[in-house]
Structure formats: structure tokens, C-alpha cells
Amino acid sequence: MATTDEPVAQQHDVEPVNRRDKQQPLYAARKKIHPKRAEGTFRRFKWLVMAVTLGIYYITPWIRWDRGDFAPDQAVLIDLVNRRFYFFFIEIWPQEFYYVAGMLVMAGIGLFLVTSSVGRAWCGYTCPQTVWVDLFLVIERAVEGERNKRIKLDKEPWSASKIGKRTLKHAIWVLIALSTGGAWIFYFADAPQLAMNFISGEAPGVAYSTVAVLAFTTYTLGGLMREQVCTYMCPWPRIQGAMLDEHSLTVTYNNWRGEPRSRHQKRSQEEGKPIGDCVDCNACVAVCPMGIDIRDGQQLECITCALCIDACDAVMDKVGHERGLISYATLSDYNSNMRMALNEETGRIEPERVRDSDRKLSSAVKHTTIKSVFRPRTLAYFSVWALIGLAMSYHVATRGRLDLNILHDRNPLFVTLSNGDVRNGYTVKVLNMMPEPRTVRVSLSGVPGAVMSLPESSDDPTDVLYLDVEPDKLRNQRIFVRANPAEMPDATMELTFTVQDIFGSERAEYETRFETGGL
Numbered sequence: 473m474a475t476t477d478e479p480v481a482q483q484h485d486v487e488p489v490n491r492r493d494k495q496q497p498l499y500a501a502r503k504k505i506h507p508k509r510a511e512g513t514f515r516r517f518k519w520l521v522m523a524v525t526l527g528i529y530y531i532t533p534w535i536r537w538d539r540g541d542f543a544p545d546q547a548v549l550i551d552l553v554n555r556r557f558y559f560f561f562i563e564i565w566p567q568e569f570y571y572v573a574g575m576l577v578m579a580g581i582g583l584f585l586v587t588s589s590v591g592r593a594w595c596g597y598t599c600p601q602t603v604w605v606d607l608f609l610v611i612e613r614a615v616e617g618e619r620n621k622r623i624k625l626d627k628e629p630w631s632a633s634k635i636g637k638r639t640l641k642h643a644i645w646v647l648i649a650l651s652t653g654g655a656w657i658f659y660f661a662d663a664p665q666l667a668m669n670f671i672s673g674e675a676p677g678v679a680y681s682t683v684a685v686l687a688f689t690t691y692t693l694g695g696l697m698r699e700q701v702c703t704y705m706c707p708w709p710r711i712q713g714a715m716l717d718e719h720s721l722t723v724t725y726n727n728w729r730g731e732p733r734s735r736h737q738k739r740s741q742e743e744g745k746p747i748g749d750c751v752d753c754n755a756c757v758a759v760c761p762m763g764i765d766i767r768d769g770q771q772l773e774c775i776t777c778a779l780c781i782d783a784c785d786a787v788m789d790k791v792g793h794e795r796g797l798i799s800y801a802t803l804s805d806y807n808s809n810m811r812m813a814l815n816e817e818t819g820r821i822e823p824e825r826v827r828d829s830d831r832k833l834s835s836a837v838k839h840t841t842i843k844s845v846f847r848p849r850t851l852a853y854f855s856v857w858a859l860i861g862l863a864m865s866y867h868v869a870t871r872g873r874l875d876l877n878i879l880h881d882r883n884p885l886f887v888t889l890s891n892g893d894v895r896n897g898y899t900v901k902v903l904n905m906m907p908e909p910r911t912v913r914v915s916l917s918g919v920p921g922a923v924m925s926l927p928e929s930s931d932d933p934t935d936v937l938y939l940d941v942e943p944d945k946l947r948n949q950r951i952f953v954r955a956n957p958a959e960m961p962d963a964t965m966e967l968t969f970t971v972q973d974i975f976g977s978e979r980a981e982y983e984t985r986f987e988t989g990g991l
């Protein structure tokens with residue numbers, strides 16, 4: 473029994489799902505977890521990240537972006553029919569897929585950067601599985617109550633009240649799942665129009681099947697399977713081990729100050745027993761969405777959401793100990809503190825070794841700070857990531873929006889006209905990547921005296937042609953070029969086509985051949 477004046481932390485009747493001292497098969501039947509709501513800095517940060525990520529996902533397709541009369545006004549649109557990707561002022565054509573590849577490379581390096589700096593922060597804060605599980609838990613708490621009420625409800629026999637609560641919870645989950653799938657399809661078509669068609673039953677079948685599949689997976693993975701997705705289905709926990717090093721931040725139970733744990737600290741102190749700061753209240757286990765006990769050390773299941781830090785800090789405040797018994801720490805700092813606390817002769821942790829006479833943590837204790845994030849490895853990742861980003865931004869800002877491609881006729885390679893001139897035929901492809909109509913001036917160089925004509929006016933050759941090109945379109949145009957072979961030094965001459973926007977400075981060139989057959 474604790475003495476009456478001893479500050480007592482609330483004890484939680486909870487057991488981790490993967491107790492270290494129990495034999496576990498590779499796949500264990502699921503033990504239902506009822507995470508308690510945490511309060512604190514990390515929980516608030518998670519609410520913020522959740523609001524921002526969900527907001528971005530649901531709202532983005534409804535943002536409008538004026539691109540003029542000839543292009544869609546949806547800010548972010550994957551236009552599969554016309555093979556375009558619109559992202560605010562950026563428009564990506566299929567032949568510019570390297571930008572998408574570049575973004576994927578950046579995402580990969582970004583993940584390396586984040587993991588080597590702050591461990592599995594992606595898993596704990598921004599992974600869609602984490603965000604949607606959090607959202608589904610909010611509904612569960614709102615309908616069924618906090619942890620103890622939910623456990624009680626689980627054990628209760630079926631009654632009208634239980635059926636009502638379960639029906640309401642699952643109905644809201646299904647609505648969330650449907651709106652998740654629904655939001656996804658709006659990225660692929662004009663959102664307001666598709667929404668109306670969807671409701672009136674006039675949307676394409678693929679829209680309905682996509683919503684159905686995504687709603688099913690959201691409901692199943694986020695509502696029913698929850699932590700099992702992270703433990704059994706996701707490859708990331710297995711990969712991340714290779715990216716961490718001894719300076720990466722991970723959520724750590726500082727057993728060098730926490731052990732030996734004791735529920736009756738004052739009594740143990742009076743009995744002269746060594747005591748650590750852990751009051752063995754299990755609050756850290758009760759809030760864990762993965763249902764594990766961080767005091768068992770680093771575990772594959774831990775998504776580093778840091779909710780156990782919030783829970784433990786609240787307990788430390790209550791019992792009058794310094795915060796940080798569970799904290800973000802590097803392995804290097806942890807090892808250094810552990811060396812201080814460990815009695816090598818007995819092999820036991822003696823927490824008084826890391827304390828001053830006033831029971832405060834010794835100034836020799838290493839505290840991990842944000843500075844740990846800045847080290848050669850993370851700076852190298854950041855440099856590569858930033859360089860790719862800068863190179864891509866520069867390329868996007870300076871890329872041409874006018875392109876030219878030429879196919880020289882192969883059969884016949886040339887024809888001889890009645891006046892002795894030689895004529896070659898070309899298929900000229902002018903690509904206008906602007907969302908507005910353009911007129912381009914076509915000119916030739918490289919072949920002395922060369923003139924050109926369109927098939928419909930082949931008797932009226934000229935040295936300059938004007939072509940209209942529709943917005944966001946490719947114009948295929950047959951052009952004949954003729955010249956006097958007597959003026960040419962070689963049987964094959966290099967011929968350059970140039971197109972230039974008549975209202976701008978943008979131009980494109982293409983080099984091809986002009987054949988005379990040595991006449």
C-alpha cells in the first residue's frame with residue numbers, strides 16, 4: 473500500500489499485445505486494443521497533422537485554377553483521357569514523365585532523410601493508415617466512450633443499446649470510407665461535374681467501382697484491421713532498420729532512470745530499495761495504438777507516434793519527477809546514460825548514479841536535442857534531395873512549350889519536277905503545349921534556294937509558312953520542300969526547319985535531310 477501523502481499515478485489494467493516474456497508465434501490471433509486518448513504536445517501535433525493531411529486530401533480536387541478557355545480549371549487534375557497532369561501552374565505531358573520520376577526519387581530520398589533523422593515519423597504522423605485509424609478511433613470514442621467504457625461494452629451481452637452504438641459507429645465508418653473513395657475519383661475528372669454525374673447515376677462505371685474498392689479497403693484496413701496492417705502487411709518496418717543509425721531519434725524508454733520500476737515508490741524508498749522513476753502505471757501501454765509496451769525496448773510494432781511520451785510526461789508531472797522518462801532519444805545518448813547508471817559488478821541499474829543529491833538528473837546526463845538531426849548523413853541526404861528539387865524547378869521554369877518533330881518521306885525519297893527542281897516531302901509535327909491557340913512561322917535553312925509549300929498550294933512555293941496550332945494540341949502538317957540540285961554541293965544536304973511563335977520569342981528547331989539523288 474502506498475502511504476497517504478505519496479502522489480499516486482492512476483494504474484491501468486492493461487497488458488501489451490506482445491509481452492516479451494511470453495512465447496509468441498509468428499502470427500498471433502489479434503487481441504483487440506482499446507487505446508486511451510492521450511493528451512499532450514505530441515497528441516496536439518498529431519491532431520494538427522491529421523487535420524492538414526485530411527484537409528489536403530478532401531479539399532484539393534475542389535480548388536479551381538484559371539488556365540484560360542482551353543484548359544481545365546481544376547488546380548490538381550490527372551486527365552487520363554487527354555494524358556495530362558495539371559498541378560496548379562504546372563502542366564505535365566506524357567513525354568515529360570521524367571518529372572514524375574524525379575518526384576518519386578525525391579520522395580524516396582525524403583523518406584531516407586526523415587527516417588535517418590527522426591525514425592519512423594512517417595509511420596507515426598503522416599502515413600494514411602495512421603491518419604485514418606486515428607480518424608476511425610475518434611468516431612469510436614465519440615460513439616462508445618473512452619477506453620474503459622469500450623472494454624465494458626465489448627464484454628456486455630448484445631442489447632438494444634449495444635446494437636445501436638455498434639450500428640451507429642459502423643455507419644459513420646462506412647460514410648468516411650465512402651467519402652475517402654469518393655474524394656479519390658475527383659482527382660481524375662472535373663470534380664463538380666463528376667459529383668453531379670455520380671449522384672445522378674450518370675458517372676462512368678469505373679468511378680463507382682473505384683469508390684467501392686477504396687471504401688472497402690479504407691473500412692477494412694482503417695476500421696477493422698488497424699495495427700495489424702502495420703505489423704503484418706507493411707514492408708516499411710522491415711526496411712527502416714537499415715536506415716537508422718545510432719544518432720537517429722527514436723521513441724525510447726530511458727530505463728537508466730526508470731528502473732527498477734515500483735508502484736510504491738515512497739515505501740520502497742523508506743525501505744532503502746533502489747527505485748527508478750517508473751511507477752509502473754501502464755499509462756504508456758494504455759494509450760499506445762499498437763498495444764505494445766515501450767519499456768520492452770525497440771519493437772517492430774512501434775510506429776513512433778510518441779503518444780506514450782505524452783502519457784508518461786503527464787504521470788511524471790503528477791508524481792513530481794522530471795519529464796522525459798520516455799522521450800525521443802538517440803541510441804548513442806541512451807548508451808552513454810546507461811553506462812553511467814549501470815553497476816558493472818552487479819549488472820544492475822542504479823538510478824541514483826544519474827542523479828544529484830537533490831534527486832534531480834545529473835548534469836552529466838545526455839539529453840538528445842534537435843541538433844542530433846544535423847549530421848553528415850542527414851545533410852548529405854538533404855543536399856541530394858534539395859539539388860534534385862532545384863534542378864527540377866529550374867527545368868520546369870525554363871522548359872519550352874513549343875516542340876517540333878519532322879518525318880522525312882522515305883518512299884519516294886525525292887521526286888524530280890518538270891523544271892528540274894527536286895522535291896522532298898515531310899510530315900511536320902508542331903506541338904503547342906500552351907492552353908491557348910498559337911500561330912507559328914515555319915522557315916528553312918541549310919539548303920540554298922529551298923522553298924516550301926503545302927499540298928493544297930504546291931504550285932505556289934514560298935520561303936516562309938504560317939501554321940495555326942490549337943491549344944494543347946499537336947498539328948500534323950504535310951510540307952513539300954523544293955530546290956534546284958544544280959545549286960547544291962552534295963547529294964544529301966542538312967535541312968533545318970524552324971518554327972517560331974509569331975507573338976512570342978519561343979522557337980523550336982529540327983534538323984533533317986534533303987535528298988537530290990546526286991542529280
Ligand code: SF4
Binds near residue numbers: 761764780
Ligand atoms: S510505443 Fe509509444 S511511440 Fe510506439 S507506437 Fe506505442 S505509443 Fe506510439
Ligand code: SF4
Binds near residue numbers: 749
Ligand atoms: S514508463 Fe511512464 S507511463 Fe509507462 S508505466 Fe512507467 S511511469 Fe507509467
